[in-house]
Amino acid sequence: MEITNVLNTQLDVLKKLLDCLKEEKELLIKEDADALKIIVDKKMDLMKKLDEIEKDRVSICGDKTMDDLALKSEKKKEILDIKESYTETIVKINEMQLTNQMLTKQSLDYANSMVNIFMKNKKKGVNNTYQANGKVNSGNKASMINQYK
Numbered sequence: 001m002e003i004t005n006v007l008n009t010q011l012d013v014l015k016k017l018l019d020c021l022k023e024e025k026e027l028l029i030k031e032d033a034d035a036l037k038i039i040v041d042k043k044m045d046l047m048k049k050l051d052e053i054e055k056d057r058v059s060i061c062g063d064k065t066m067d068d069l070a071l072k073s074e075k076k077k078e079i080l081d082i083k084e085s086y087t088e089t090i091v092k093i094n095e096m097q098l099t100n101q102m103l104t105k106q107s108l109d110y111a112n113s114m115v116n117i118f119m120k121n122k123k124k125g126v127n128n129t130y131q132a133n134g135k136v137n138s139g140n141k142a143s144m145i146n147q148y149k
Contacts, residue, residue, distance in 0.1 A: 003060050004075055007082045010053045014089045017046045021096035028103040 024039045061069055066083040070076045 004078055006057045011082060011086050013046055013049050018089055018093050024100050
């Protein structure tokens with residue numbers, strides 16, 4: 001297999017990974033856990049594919065950089081164009097990963113703060129649950145608003 005084919009295949013998989021990350025961002029915003037599981041599995045498959053392609057690349061050209069390959073190739077312009085697209089895609093992937101990481105942390109922080117609020121009520125003996133008849137338990141009423149006194 002020719003090195004430009006391997007590099008183009010690698011670039012295509014990176015672009016698919018970027019698309020997955022964009023979709024993951026939307027699902028994080030929507031808090032769609034079921035769809036997130038599917039996207040995470042898809043990302044893992046793409047990462048495995050990247051590993052396989054990287055092995056092919058190394059078997060063809062060793063540890064040479066794209067600049068090294070371009071210097072000694074008749075397809076210098078094509079390799080340098082691939083390198084430019086590759087670099088742009090990697091930068092976008094890193095930015096999207098950071099964004100998704102922050103969204104995940106924000107969601108986790110919110111969930112933890114909600115758990116802490118409910119745990120404080122439980123320790124205080126406050127019970128905001130409903131009775132068997134569907135009415136709010138009237139004993140020790142507290143709302144989320146008045147808990148921080």
